[in-house]
Amino acid sequence: MDEAAAERRVARLIARDFRNYAELDLAVGSKVVALVGENGAGKTNILEAISLFTPGRGLRRAEFSGMARGQGPGGFAVSLTLDGAADGHRLGTGCEPPGHDGRVSRLCRVDGAPAPSPVAFAEHLRVVWLTPDLDALFRGPAGDRRRFLDRLVLAVDASHGQRVSAMERALRSRNRLLEDRAADERWLDAVEREVAELGVAVALARRETVERLDRLIAQTRDDSAPFPWAGVRLEGDLDDLVAVWPAIEAEDRFRVALRQGRHRDRAAGRSLIGPQTTDLVVRHGPKDVPAATASTGEQKALLVGLVLAHARLVRAMSGLAPIILLDEVAAHLDPRRRGGLFEALEVLAGQVWMTGADEALFAELEGRADVVGICDGRVV
Incomplete structure (x- = not known):
């Protein structure tokens, strides 16, 4: 696989009625993206949205019906625009509001065309993650x-x-x-x-x-x-x-x-x-x-x-460098290891999305990362 294909990144994330986001349109351009905000602001929800582009139920292992915004119509949609391929791709997933029988069907699309299952995303994207739930592994x-x-x-x-x-x-x-x-x-x-x-x-x-x-x-x-x-x-x-x-x-x-x-x-x-x-x-x-x-x-x-x-x-x-999702990792590392993490991520192939409650945690990445503020389901 050519080098361009191996270095695909998420360039734009759009979500509608997902978790605490009524509407989200987030464009990024860096290899490293740091999401900063108070607990409960919605940082992990963004990581979860990206993790849905893998087989399974994402990093929280939640039911799809539970991902829809509480004040919304009952369904949700998430899409990613990928950069780095010869011709960028757009991937979409989500679900319609529950039917009369209460069932929720997952929908998957690749470049606007229906895909039979999320397995189809693997041709364009791989995702790995580390969350606080794994601390006691x-x-x-x-x-x-x-x-x-x-x-x-x-x-x-x-x-x-x-x-x-x-x-x-x-x-x-x-x-x-x-x-x-x-x-x-x-x-x-x-x-x-x-x-x-x-x-x-x-x-x-x-x-x-x-x-x-x-x-x-x-x-x-x-x-x-x-x-x-x-x-x-x-x-x-x-x-x-x-x-x-x-x-x-x-x-x-x-x-x-x-x-x-x-x-x-x-x-x-x-x-x-x-x-x-x-x-x-x-x-x-x-x-x-x-x-x-x-x-x-x-x-x-x-x-x-x-x-x-x-x-x-x-x-x-x-042949695909994965998107790496790190939820609240930097806060639990001492300064030496935190610096070591940032150095390792810079030489590691693949885009990295991190979360943290304190912007100071990412001070070493100034000028080398997109630092995005999150507040109550909004980008600020």
Whole structure:
């Protein structure tokens, strides 16, 4: 992919009836955009609007019906104009007001033409983000790390979300059949075959991304950098299978394990093996200790470094430098690391959008960034 395509940026963001914005028309020209305003002004809402141009529900994982402005008609629209391509593109998404049945349908457009799903946006744009919700990632439950892991994969493989959703539906079908003791075992065999195929596909996609990320980090690590490097790997029964066996053999072995585990899974009320039990194991590289045992500040720095490394991986694997969304990151870093972050962002390919309550946090970026004031859903 040519260099111009790899350096696409958001040049204009338009939103209507989105969150606390009745009308928003924001044009920017810099590689770094800093949104400044009091808590609740609507800074994160702008980041969320950009994050909707990926498969899924954006950085808050919210229902689309809940994104519409409370005093609005019930629907919303967001569009991005991209700069940096040979011929700029315009992407749009949103939803109409709920129908009589209460359902909300997501709408997607590329250059004015309807798109079947947000997967179509991946041809033009990739997005990665870091939010305060991730601060407890290393100490929290494995499910949080799996969601983070799948976001890592989704940024390089836009079809991954569909595979994960299909796998989760197949697992729910198996659980329902296990609850019905009169269920025909042939139905269970068929569902377990589907679970095995989808589960191995999900596990392989996760494994490829994590292994490539770990290699990239190892090749570029610097023990003296302000953000410590991380060691990453996957832990789980199915992950061990796909690490040793070819895909077809792994599917067969997984399917046998599911059949042999029916009695146990029926008693537990859920499937106890499979990609839904995978954990992302992260270590603090320079100290060689589990990330969960590092200090709160070290964990924050480790997470920032991991997201920046992932942004480099996204460009390497997709050919598109991603848009990087950093919500309230600078406020939680000491001055040395804050300066290190700004230096890293300037050399990192990809446009960066940051938020902060204090304009002084971005003083070092004077003349090198668009600093935009936000107040009560308005640009000031």
